[in-house]
Amino acid sequence: MSAITLWLNDQPVPATAQTLADFIQHYPLEGSFVLACNGRFISREQYPKLMLQHGDRLELLRPVAGG
Amino acid sequence: MTALNIYGTDLPSRLLLGSAHYPSLQLLQQAIAHSQCGALTLSLRRQAPGERGGEAFWQPLRELALPLLPNTSGCHTVAQVLTLAQMSRELFGTHWIKLELTGDDYNLQPEPVLLLQAAEQLLAQGFAVLPYCTDDLVLCKRLYQLGCQVLMPWAAPIGSGLGVLNPYALRTLRERLPDATLIIDAGLGKPSQACQVMEYGFDAVLVNSAVARAGDPVQMACAFAKAVLAGRQAFLAGTMASSDFAVPSTPLPDTPFWLQEPI
Numbered sequence: 001m002s003a004i005t006l007w008l009n010d011q012p013v014p015a016t017a018q019t020l021a022d023f024i025q026h027y028p029l030e031g032s033f034v035l036a037c038n039g040r041f042i043s044r045e046q047y048p049k050l051m052l053q054h055g056d057r058l059e060l061l062r063p064v065a066g067g
Numbered sequence: 068m069t070a071l072n073i074y075g076t077d078l079p080s081r082l083l084l085g086s087a088h089y090p091s092l093q094l095l096q097q098a099i100a101h102s103q104c105g106a107l108t109l110s111l112r113r114q115a116p117g118e119r120g121g122e123a124f125w126q127p128l129r130e131l132a133l134p135l136l137p138n139t140s141g142c143h144t145v146a147q148v149l150t151l152a153q154m155s156r157e158l159f160g161t162h163w164i165k166l167e168l169t170g171d172d173y174n175l176q177p178e179p180v181l182l183l184q185a186a187e188q189l190l191a192q193g194f195a196v197l198p199y200c201t202d203d204l205v206l207c208k209r210l211y212q213l214g215c216q217v218l219m220p221w222a223a224p225i226g227s228g229l230g231v232l233n234p235y236a237l238r239t240l241r242e243r244l245p246d247a248t249l250i251i252d253a254g255l256g257k258p259s260q261a262c263q264v265m266e267y268g269f270d271a272v273l274v275n276s277a278v279a280r281a282g283d284p285v286q287m288a289c290a291f292a293k294a295v296l297a298g299r300q301a302f303l304a305g306t307m308a309s310s311d312f313a314v315p316s317t318p319l320p321d322t323p324f325w326l327q328e329p330i
Contacts, residue, residue: 009113031122034111034154039146041153059113061154063125065095066110066138067085067225067253067275 004054020058021047033062068299071105071271073217073248074163074195078105078134081265082295083250084288085275086128094284096127102288106134108165108273111154112141136197138165143178148185152194164189165219166198174224179206183213190214199252202236204243211247218247219273222264223254226276230260234267241268258287258294265298266306 006013006023017023020037024047035042036059042050070077084104089095099107107128114121128135137155142148145168152164168185170178177200189196190213197217198210207218220240223229231237232254240249250271251264261272272295281287 032125032158034158036150036154039150041150041157043153043157061111061151061158062114062121063128063158064110064112064114064121065085065087065089065124066108066140067087067273 004052006052007055007057009058009060015052017052019048020050020052023052029060031062033060035060068303071248073106073134073197076134078271079103080105080292080295081271081299082261082288082292083108083136083271083273084278085273087275088279089284090279092124092127095279096131097285098278098288099131099133101285102278102292104133104288104292105271106136107131108136108138108275109159110138110140111151111158134163135159135161136163136165137161138167138199140167142168143170144168145181145185145188149188149192152189153192156194162193163195163197166196175226176224177201179203182206183209186210186213186215197250202233202240204236204239207240207244207247211244216248217250218244219250219252221253222251222260225253227254228256228277229254230256231263234263237264237269238267258290261291262294262298262301265295266301268302271295 003014003016006015015023017026020042037050038057071081080103082102082104083106084099085108086095137159139148139151142151148166148168155164156162166185166189168178168182170176182198182200186196186198196215197219198215199219200206200210202220207220210218222231248270250273251269252273255261255274256277264272274291278284278288278291
């Protein structure tokens with residue numbers, strides 16, 4: 001598969017993964033996190049089904065302190 | 068004294084703590100432990116290098132098995148709120164959400180119209196919504212009528228430490244919404260102010276900056292816990308009616324005759 005460019009928290013990331021699950025496995029993304037793609041929440045159940053497209057914008061969030 | 072019940076869950080304390088701005092994670096943990104707070108707020112963000120967050124922050128708090136109240140801080144639109152709330156539900160494993168939707172970046176005042184829209188949609192998606200709101204009576208009534216069982220009105224803007232800016236508005240809220248669970252969320256700077264709102268009959272208090280930015284956060288957390296308890300006991304006991312004239316504490320009938328001349 002040819003490489004596509006994803007945007008992860010506004011940073012360009014080259015990727016060959018077809019699905020979000022593949023991308024997470026190969027990037028790799030560890031620890032506790034949640035993802036949104038193009039502004040929409042993506043649950044973990046959806047990771048294997050979500051087909052990535054060139055230019056997709058992924059938002060990766062982690063727990064932080066808050067009031 | 069009955070426990071505070073939030074959407075069917077009894078909390079061990081009527082003091083809730085925010086987790087931001089502590090000098091260290093250890094001090095946050097000690098403040099939680101020593102105050103025996105009822106719940107802890109936290110959030111989701113991109114984790115910038117050097118920022119307190121991620122596993123080092125999350126795992127120790129997770130092990131406390133404390134009720135967690137994730138917020139939607141930083142959101143300015145309904146869409147942002149919905150996405151962040153859904154992400155929080157998955158990561159933190161709770162359907163509780165402290166709904167924050169900022170309408171002005173100067174005083175971080177909630178946007179009332181969008182707040183109602185966001186609350187309605189979150190409730191429809193099965194969230195237990197705790198909206199951070201102003202002390203506006205009509206806004207609070209609308210939020211409650213939508214199905215928000217718990218409301219979190221401010222006493223003053225977030226992080227200001229100004230204390231109760233509008234006692235009339237807060238007392239009116241309590242009076243007009245007797246069945247709502249009302250938690251003062253923002254603006255308290257001192258334990259005496261927490262005691263004040265608990266004396267009004269508010270159900271709980273959430274503090275963050277007042278504890279985290281104190282000279283000794285652990286001592287301050289304990290002080291707030293005691294103030295909240297004292298205020299609650301005073302409310303349940305029923306405070307005396309005040310009067311504009313003095314009422315002698317010592318009975319007059321047996322006053323010696325030479326002291327009975329009026330002044």
